[in-house]
Amino acid sequence: MPIDVLDPEVIAQIAAGEVVERPASVVKELIENAIDAGSTQIKIEIKHGGIKLIRVVDNGSGIPQNEVALAFKRHATSKVHDSSDLENISTLGFRGEALPSIAAVSHVDIITKTTGDSSGTHIVLRAGEITGQGRGAGTQGTSVTVENLFQNVPARLKFLKSGSTEAAHISDLVSQYSLAYPEIKFELTSDGKIVLQTPGNGSLRDVLVAIYGLKTAESMIEVGDGESQVSGFVSPPSLARSRRDSLSFFVNRRWVKSGLLIRATEEAYSGLLMTGKHPIAVLNISIPFDDVDVNVHPAKTEVRFRSEGEVFTMVQRAVRAALVVESSIPDVKRAPRPLGSTTSTVGTGRAAIQERLFEESSTAQAQRTSRALPESRLPILRIIGQLASTYIIAEGPDGMYLIDQHAAHERILFEKVMAQRAKCDVEVQGMLEPVSIELTPRQGSMFNRAQETLKSYGFAIEPFGGQTYLVRTAPALLGEGDITRAVHEIIDTFAEEGDRSKAEERIAASIACHGAVRAGKVLTMDEMTRLVLDLEDAESPHTCPHGRPTMVHFDTSHLEREFGRKL
Ligand code: ADP
Ligand code: MG
Numbered sequence: 304m305p306i307d308v309l310d311p312e313v314i315a316q317i318a319a320g321e322v323v324e325r326p327a328s329v330v331k332e333l334i335e336n337a338i339d340a341g342s343t344q345i346k347i348e349i350k351h352g353g354i355k356l357i358r359v360v361d362n363g364s365g366i367p368q369n370e371v372a373l374a375f376k377r378h379a380t381s382k383v384h385d386s387s388d389l390e391n392i393s394t395l396g397f398r399g400e401a402l403p404s405i406a407a408v409s410h411v412d413i414i415t416k417t418t419g420d421s422s423g424t425h426i427v428l429r430a431g432e433i434t435g436q437g438r439g440a441g442t443q444g445t446s447v448t449v450e451n452l453f454q455n456v457p458a459r460l461k462f463l464k465s466g467s468t469e470a471a472h473i474s475d476l477v478s479q480y481s482l483a484y485p486e487i488k489f490e491l492t493s494d495g496k497i498v499l500q501t502p503g504n505g506s507l508r509d510v511l512v513a514i515y516g517l518k519t520a521e522s523m524i525e526v527g528d529g530e531s532q533v534s535g536f537v538s539p540p541s542l543a544r545s546r547r548d549s550l551s552f553f554v555n556r557r558w559v560k561s562g563l564l565i566r567a568t569e570e571a572y573s574g575l576l577m578t579g580k581h582p583i584a585v586l587n588i589s590i591p592f593d594d595v596d597v598n599v600h601p602a603k604t605e606v607r608f609r610s611e612g613e614v615f616t617m618v619q620r621a622v623r624a625a626l627v628v629e630s631s632i633p634d635v636k637r638a639p640r641p642l643g644s645t646t647s648t649v650g651t652g653r654a655a656i657q658e659r660l661f662e663e664s665s666t667a668q669a670q671r672t673s674r675a676l677p678e679s680r681l682p683i684l685r686i687i688g689q690l691a692s693t694y695i696i697a698e699g700p701d702g703m704y705l706i707d708q709h710a711a712h713e714r715i716l717f718e719k720v721m722a723q724r725a726k727c728d729v730e731v732q733g734m735l736e737p738v739s740i741e742l743t744p745r746q747g748s749m750f751n752r753a754q755e756t757l758k759s760y761g762f763a764i765e766p767f768g769g770q771t772y773l774v775r776t777a778p779a780l781l782g783e784g785d786i787t788r789a790v791h792e793i794i795d796t797f798a799e800e801g802d803r804s805k806a807e808e809r810i811a812a813s814i815a816c817h818g819a820v821r822a823g824k825v826l827t828m829d830e831m832t833r834l835v836l837d838l839e840d841a842e843s844p845h846t847c848p849h850g851r852p853t854m855v856h857f858d859t860s861h862l863e864r865e866f867g868r869k870l
Contacts, residue, residue, distance in 0.1 A: 347491045380397060383398075485503070485504070485505050556587055576850045580850065710852070713848060724760065731763075784819070793813055
């Protein structure tokens with residue numbers, strides 16, 4: 304084919320492809336325009352996942368009559384004038400690309416009115432060209448209707464998913480914007496049904512209720528306050544999800560997708576979440592406009608920070624601080640199963656019981672109503688005794704506590720290992736006789752890489768020939784724990800991908816797990832007292848390093864109800 308300059312229509316379609324990938328991108332651009340126009344109410348209506356129709360109606364400033372046609376010209380914007388403005392972008396839009404891009408690939412109908420104009424303006428466009436113009440309704444604001452999306456771009460149309468998948472993307476997106484702007488009333492209607500409605504009263508917690516439901520919203524933990532650089536809400540560890548899709552980040556209230564912010568948030572949960580679990584977070588980061596570049600991609604969801612390290616630390620610290628204050632004890636509020644109940648098919652082994660306790664306590668926690676937030680410190684506890692050689696029974700000012708001796712000890716040791724390691728001051732125990740251990744060939748091939756790290760945690764190990772290795776010292780905190788299994792686990796972490804800090808945590812968790820007192824071991828009163836005192840000193844006493852609770856709490860009023868003393 305000879306070289307040829309493309310038709311303007313093809314150029315417009317190519318450019319539109321960068322901004323409008325799917326129906327949700329149209330909704331995003333229209334919502335951003337409505338927000339930039341100072342709206343306090345934004346209604347979004349979609350049909351068949353937006354493929355058939357998208358309508359966004361706002362009560363913002365409107366577009367002056369003589370500028371409406373201009374707004375659909377490429378690079379026409381009222382938000383940026385010269386290149387110095389690009390360094391200080393405070394609006395969501397600035398590229399002047401959205402309206403022309405949307406119009407290039409659909410049928411658009413816009414009605415808009417400012418307070419200054421006596422009547423509204425109505426413009427109809429087909430494939431980017433104005434095909435009709437007239438007067439519109441008299442209410443202030445803008446209504447944009449987009450129909451037949453991608454009808455003239457078969458290549459794009461082919462890639463659209465089903466109406467319900469596209470609708471799900473749109474409702475995710477509207478959720479994100481309503482979280483970022485609690486003072487704006489959002490309403491999303493899909494095929495005639497209202498799927499999301501926010502009150503627009505400025506309360507982020509009320510938006511959380513609309514999106515995640517009352518129970519989740521009530522147990523979310525506040526990060527910072529309105530004035531802080533990092534503010535919003537994060538979930539308690541017990542509410543974690545198995546997918547990463549509940550992490551929402553905003554930079555100066557612009558919704559962004561950022562691996563850096565995800566990592567910083569998850570880092571704050573170190574040692575609080577079970578592997579494979581992810582928190583819920585809604586966080587806004589306020590930074591000077593010139594410390595962040597939003598002009599990375601036409602879709603404007605990627606940002607670059609001038610100082611990534613500072614942002615990372617700032618977010619990680621803010622979230623951690625909120626979690627440490629609020630890391631709470633699960634309350635048992637559900638009625639116990641009647642004795643002799645045969646409906647339960649769950650096992651009765653220790654693991655099964657623990658699993659069930661955890662499950663029940665986390666539901667109970669989710670059911671908690673918003674009462675005063677518990678302190679991170681434990682109340683003063685009086686040890687009563689031991690149950691099933693596994694749980695410590697204790698009395699506190701507000702009821703009974705059952706403490707899982709293994710989980711509690713694991714938490715204590717985990718924090719000690721991390722602290723000793725941070726100070727490069729690891730306490731070691733020498734072996735009277737070196738302990739010989741076997742490594743699998745795979746572990747053996749990792750040994751050279753792992754040796755230094757093992758050393759830094761107190762394991763002096765040398766190859767003895769073949770698959771045998773000699774352990775001369777071990778971390779003192781491992782006590783009489785299983786050296787072989789701890790070493791195996793630590794070497795295995797080297798085979799796994801992932802960031803170093805997670806690996807460090809897993810190493811500390813292995814040492815803690817094997818060093819901790821086992822379930823099934825009879826403890827003396829003194830030993831139990833020591834353990835509970837140490838737990839009181841822990842930074843996050845309420846969960847073990849894998850995120851399981853170290854204790855469950857039966858509050859006095861619950862006991863009274865159970866015994867029929869109180870209704
Ligand atoms: P950008 O938002 O990057 O400026 P757009 O193509 O999205 O570019 O919009 C072009 C212009 O049209 C905006 O700068 C703004 O002046 C005007 N505009 C678009 N939508 C609205 C709206 N809902 N209310 C008021 N003005 C709007
Ligand atoms: Mg815009």
